[in-house]
Amino acid sequence: MASYHLSVKTVKRSAGRSATAAAAYRSASVIECDREGRMHDYTAKRGVEACFILAP
Structure with missing residues (x-):
């Protein structure tokens, strides 16, 4: 039987991060x-x- 896992992390612009990136x-x-x-552009990333x- 498969096990489901969900991980949620916030991205804050005030911390200098970008939700788009x-x-x-x-x-x-x-x-x-x-x-x-x-x-x-992260198309070179492996393992996906x-x-x-x-999107809504």
């Missing part, structure tokens, strides 16, 4: 940040079997 890193993809005007982003 964190999402790109976790999904090993390219995401453009409209607020900063930067492109976050599948990735999908759910």
Whole structure:
């Protein structure tokens, strides 16, 4: 039987972190940040079997 695990971590802009960069890193993809005007590219990251982003 499979076991499910959920880990939630907060990203604070006041600490100098970017939610867009964190999402790109976790999904090993390219995401453009409209607020900063930067492109976050983590496609070279290994070990990601599948990735999908759910947005409202």
